[in-house]
Amino acid sequence: MALMITDECINCDVCEPECPNEAIYPGDEIYxxxxxxxxxxxxxxxxxxxxxxxxxxxxxxDPDHKETREQLMTKYEALMAAK
Incomplete structure (x- = not known):
């Protein structure tokens, strides 16, 4: 599964730079x-x-984006190939 950020987010800015895929970004109210x-x-x-x-x-x-570990690895490989 992909991950999601809930509305408990305090916008502390520590998660965004840790993401190796640059998947985290500032939204309107929370990351x-x-x-x-x-x-x-x-x-x-x-x-x-x-x-x-x-x-x-x-x-x-994120329950709306269920993925197996194999699917996540395939996504990772596709992302790396696109760089």
Missing amino acids: EIDPNLCTECVGHYDEPQCQQVCPVDCIPL
Whole structure:
């Protein structure tokens, strides 16, 4: 699954620079995650880096974007090929 940022976000700015796929961006009120770019850090790290640094624990799995680890790896490979 891709991740999402909930409205508990305090806009602390620590998650955005941690995202290796540049999937996190400032939204109108809180940070948001582009599900087309989010691989849960599969291919880069063992754990999603945004979740590791978030001080308010507001980055859960996005139930609207269910993906297997294999699908996330395929997405990662496509993103790397496009660079």
